[in-house]
Amino acid sequence: MRSLTSRRYAGASADERRARRRAALVEAGLDLLGTEGVSAMTVRAVCARAGLTERYFYESFAERDALILAVFDEVAAGGTAAIVSAVESAPADPHGTAVAAFGAFVEYLTEDRRRGRVLLLEAHGSEPLQRRRLEALRGFALLTVEHGRPRLGPSAPNETDALLTATVLVGGLAELLISWLNGDLDVPRERLVHHCAALLVAGAAVRS
Numbered sequence: 001m002r003s004l005t006s007r008r009y010a011g012a013s014a015d016e017r018r019a020r021r022r023a024a025l026v027e028a029g030l031d032l033l034g035t036e037g038v039s040a041m042t043v044r045a046v047c048a049r050a051g052l053t054e055r056y057f058y059e060s061f062a063e064r065d066a067l068i069l070a071v072f073d074e075v076a077a078g079g080t081a082a083i084v085s086a087v088e089s090a091p092a093d094p095h096g097t098a099v100a101a102f103g104a105f106v107e108y109l110t111e112d113r114r115r116g117r118v119l120l121l122e123a124h125g126s127e128p129l130q131r132r133r134l135e136a137l138r139g140f141a142l143l144t145v146e147h148g149r150p151r152l153g154p155s156a157p158n159e160t161d162a163l164l165t166a167t168v169l170v171g172g173l174a175e176l177l178i179s180w181l182n183g184d185l186d187v188p189r190e191r192l193v194h195h196c197a198a199l200l201v202a203g204a205a206v207r208s
Contacts, residue, residue: 021059025047025067029041029070072132083105086103098197103193106192144200161208
């Protein structure tokens with residue numbers, strides 16, 4: 001006898017339909033969080049935007065904050081993938097690598113402006129989101145060390161120095177991006193990318 005989860009309706013199994021409902025909730029959460037902010041992220045509002053009942057919300061998420069973190073994690077994962085892909089095809093020199101990586105991240109944030117708000121702007125309105133943002137910044141710092149040090153060759157600093165520098169730079173660049181995305185800095189994207197890439201390369205020379 002076939003299990004309930006293996007039965008198919010309209011060509012989709014129960015697991016596939018559940019995954020589609022979860023994806024619809026995450027997309028609705030991205031839209032609310034990325035356009036209206038944390039305060040708009042109620043379970044009722046998310047369900048209305050996704051076209052689902054609250055029953056289906058709790059099928060995938062224990063509470064609102066679980067969805068907020070799922071939205072953040074999906075956006076952060078996309079940013080990481082954009083950086084890694086850019087580095088893999090970047091020029092071998094440090095500046096070229098930095099331009100490719102930071103440029104890809106900026107493009108990722110600006111091709112869908114909701115992403116920048118989710119990753120950088122909304123953390124102050126949610127304690128769980130603030131903690132996850134700090135974890136993500138550390139992850140981006142580790143990513144910088146992992147992909148940046150090999151490009152520096154013999155001049156590369158030790159891993160501890162590299163991580164200290166990357167942590168400072170990633171945090172500072174995040175604040176810079178917040179100002180730029182908010183329109184407080186009237187700087188063309190290309191200039192922003194090349195300036196930040198120069199900072200990354202210059203910081204790589206710091207040793208304690």
